[in-house]
Amino acid sequence: xxxxxxxxxxxxxxGGSLRLSCAVSGFSVDAYAIGWFxxxxxxxxxxxxxxxxHDGSTNYADSAMGRFTISRDSDKNTVxxxxxxLKPEDSGTYSCAADYMLRCALVTEEYEWWGQxxxxxxxx
Numbered sequence: 398x399x400x401x402x403x404x405x406x407x408x409x410x411x412g413g414s415l416r417l418s419c420a421v422s423g424f425s426v427d428a429y430a431i432g433w434f435x436x437x438x439x440x441x442x443x444x445x446x447x448x449x450x451h452d453g454s455t456n457y458a459d460s461a462m463g464r465f466t467i468s469r470d471s472d473k474n475t476v477x478x479x480x481x482x483l484k485p486e487d488s489g490t491y492s493c494a495a496d497y498m499l500r501c502a503l504v505t506e507e508y509e510w511w512g513q514x515x516x517x518x519x520x521x
Contacts, residue, residue: 399423399510401493406515409483417478417515419493426469427451430501431476432508433467435517437489444503445491446478456501460486483519490514 405417419431432447446457446467455467466479476493492515494508 399495401495401510401512403491403493403512403515406491406517408518408520410521411484411519413483413519415480415483415517417480417491417493417517419476419478419512421474421476421495424495425471426474426476427471428497429495430498430508431467431469432494432501432503433476433478434492434494434503434505435487435489436492436514437486440489442492442505444505447501447503448476449501450497450499454500456503458503480517483517485519488517488519490516 400422402420409415430449433445434442435445436442445461446465448455448467464482469476493512495510496508
C-alpha cells in the first residue's frame with residue numbers, strides 16, 4: 398500500500414516562506430518520481446515541481462523557478478518543497494504525487510499515487 402502524506406501548509410504573509418513535506422510509505426522516494434502540484438479554487442491542478450529517480454534531476458514550473466526548491470531525504474523517505482518569497486497567487490492546495498518514471502514530469506495524468514494535500518494561503 399502506497400501512502401503519501403503532506404504537511405507544512407498554513408497562512409503566511411506575502412514574501413514569507415514555508416516548507417512543505419511529503420512523507421512517503423510503501424516505497425522509496427529514490428525509486429519513484431515525485432511531483433508537487435497546486436490547485437487553487439476554481440482552477441485546474443497544475444504542476445509546480447518534480448524530482449526524478451536516480452540522478453535526482455528537478456523540474457520547475459515557470460511560476461516556481463527561482464523561488465521554490467524541491468529536495469528529498471532518503472533517510473526520512475520524505476520529499477520537501479521549500480517555498481520562498483510567496484505571493485498571493487501561490488495560494489492553493491499543494492499535493493504530492495508519485496509514479497515510476499525515469500524523468501519526472503509536471504503532468505497530472507502521469508502520476509498514479511496522490512496524497513490528500515496541504516493548504517497554503519498567502520495573504521496579508
